[in-house]
Amino acid sequence: MGSSIDIRARDGSGSFSGYLAVPASGSGPGLILAQEIFGVNANIRDIADYYAEEGYVVLAPDLFWRQQPRVELGYSPEDFAQAFGLYQGFDQDKGIEDIAAAIATLKGRPEVKGGIGVLGFCLGARLAYLAACRCPVDIAIGYYGMGIEQHLHEAEGIRGRLVLHFAGQDEYCPAEAREAIYRHFEHNDAAELYLYPGVDHAFARAGSPHYHKPSALMAHQRSVSALRRAIGPHYDLSALWDKHCEYEFDTRNVDDTMATMVAEPYVNHIPTMTGGVGYQQLYRFYKHHFVDNNPPDTKLTPISRTIGDTQIVDELIFSFTHSREIDWLLPGVAPTGRYVEIPLLAVVKFRGDKLYHEHIYWDQASLLVQVGLLDPTGLPVAGRETAAKLLDESLPSNTLMARWQQSEGKD
Template sequence: MATTIQLTAGNDQLSAYLATPEGTPKGGLVIVQEIFGVNAHIRDVADRYAREGWLAIAPALFDPIQPGVELDYTADGLAEGLDFVGKLGFERPLAAIAAAAREIAHAGKVGVVGYCWGGSLAYLAAIKLGLPAVSYYGGRNTLFTDQVAKAPLMFHYGEHDAHISAADREQVRKANPDAPVYVYDADHGFNCDRRGSYDAAAAKLAQERTLAFFSQHLGA
């Protein structure tokens, strides 16, 4: 079952997509969007985790600027998403992630999984909020490698990602020696089946590893 709820994060009001599993949840997961908004893909991701037994919430991080943003996977959509990201910075989205985590805390321990821009926010959530996190191809991860995470981390990257170099991946690896860093024979956005870069094999393997990570660190 899925519904849309409202969250308050500081002075910001935003909606969130909440996917509820059947039976007692294993715990909670905050799903952090790409720069394209809480679109059909991100809702599908939340639904997928709910089917695996997690209470999953995807806060609409662009809502404080413009409610209901769902952008196309095009050059225009990319440019518009980057504009939203630049206006928001990091602190406001992080506050929204914290609010989403509080909303689902009744389900048990809470983790974060994010994609693209959301992958970097997931990394930041492990640093600032102490939440176990999985980062999928976070292009801004290197901004945070001078900070120490307070919770376990896992990273997924595509080897052929033109936005993230091998040197970037190595920088993240060195900063997080205890965190698994997986590199797939894939491109940026390989988890999204609505993008041309989708890679089913890489997405499946990364999902299996992610589920195992949360089962281990959230005690489910």
């Protein structure tokens, strides 16, 4: 997605390279991506592309250029030894000056519309923090930074938002260092500090031995939410989701449906594990097993919608007559002709102005009861009553609890 550009150093000592990634829209707020000790390698470029997909114009400057231009290291023991040597020889103050030069370059780009943020990992996290202290940025985000506690005296220079992610088992930022940082920012409403218990340094780097996907996903959502609030961009996620559903259930157009999604999306219907990962598999799923697979009277009745910075959670009643085999919902089950109503929950994640994934939940037991495949007698399951009670909370509760009557009148 990206390209290499030149950045002129502020001290007149020359120029250095930076990897620039631009969103598909062609413009967006600016984001400086501060590298780890391994240089602007494939991982950093992937992260830059990732945030460009979120809607940002991302610039990852080569901060080791004064020692060795265009460093790109992997994660072998040999590479780590070389990276650590570069880190030891790194002039941090010059590095912040180079970030300031990258900020000025980014601000001068015609693609940049809006504010500027800085995002960094490991060494880059400390540099992001220091950039917030010394440079005109609207937001700084750091993942498992080391040495930040040694620079808390500079925090008074921060004018924008600060977001720091800490790993609970990180030897490079131990508990006493985190506690000092927490104490310093305890009453600062512009600072967001998050701890991820049980995970280690580099928990957000895919491929790392310490990679922990749940923590990485949570941290990314928090980071993008903070970026959205500080510098944008702002999208009408509700309208985007409504348009996607229109193509799925009303016009039933697979190509239009896929056009609302990122280049490599995925869908996971949790109870039946149906859907698809990646464009080709999801297109196949939509075309042959979903869009034209739903009964003619399929209806979605909205109950509630929660709209966040990066995702939507929809609460619905999903109703239909089981007049055909529904591959994604009741795979392998011949039509029963029965009418069904089930509560359904959709968690819909976006990247920028495109859908990234859908996690869809429903009560499969209630569905099986309604089509006659599960006898509810003696089981803690219900049929259409679950949908009815969602619409009318005054209907009886606890009807499946045999011991409910025993508690009546008790304190």
